Amino acid sequence: MKYAVALLCVAMAPLAQAKTVLPDACGDDKVQFEVKGVDDHSQPLSPDAGKALVVFTEEGLSNHVDFTTRYGVDGAWVGATHGNSYFLVQVTPGLHHLCAAPQGHFGVTGGQREHLIGATSFTAEAGKVYFFGSKESSTGSPGQTTYVPPAAGSTGPGRYASSPGSQSIHIDYYFLSDDEGRFRVKAGKLAVAKTK
Numbered sequence: 001m002k003y004a005v006a007l008l009c010v011a012m013a014p015l016a017q018a019k020t021v022l023p024d025a026c027g028d029d030k031v032q033f034e035v036k037g038v039d040d041h042s043q044p045l046s047p048d049a050g051k052a053l054v055v056f057t058e059e060g061l062s063n064h065v066d067f068t069t070r071y072g073v074d075g076a077w078v079g080a081t082h083g084n085s086y087f088l089v090q091v092t093p094g095l096h097h098l099c100a101a102p103q104g105h106f107g108v109t110g111g112q113r114e115h116l117i118g119a120t121s122f123t124a125e126a127g128k129v130y131f132f133g134s135k136e137s138s139t140g141s142p143g144q145t146t147y148v149p150p151a152a153g154s155t156g157p158g159r160y161a162s163s164p165g166s167q168s169i170h171i172d173y174y175f176l177s178d179d180e181g182r183f184r185v186k187a188g189k190l191a192v193a194k195t196k
Helices: 002-017 110-116 178-187
Strands: 033-038 052-059 068-073 076-082 085-091 094-102 118-124 129-139 144-148 159-163 168-176 189-195
Touching (some): 052 094, 076 189, 094 129, 094 168, 129 178
Parallel strands (some): 085 189
Antiparallel strands (some): 033 189
């Protein structure tokens, strides 16, 4: 029995080591956020004196398949979005490194998330507003669950049948134009994120 347990531990070791590799601009992958969207557009889209403002936005697919996307600046997470939402971060002028990475869910975990991660850098200028966003899209078809009624003459209950899908999720990260960024803020909700 001891050998079976030891063999099982050795066999599972590669699975335990399968973790997401993040760019240096991100924070610790263990940090997870819970995000609530609120209808609050009272925050001005202008930076404090001597600062620049970065507005992080997400354009999701729909409420039931949206990712929670974490955003990092210079090696630390600064917040997260979920669905059509946004949040604001003041930064000092100069070179900054940005990261965007979805939290693991919908079966997308570990190394599978690496193709959904984005990183870039930019030079912030005092007094300017920058919009950095994510846009989720999918191809293929999701799986479906359908109700199958009982056979004719049967008194038993029906059942639910599931069919597998072949859906691929894609996330694009990019700087938005001022017009598109302001529209995303107007159409979205303020993302209030707290760590779990």
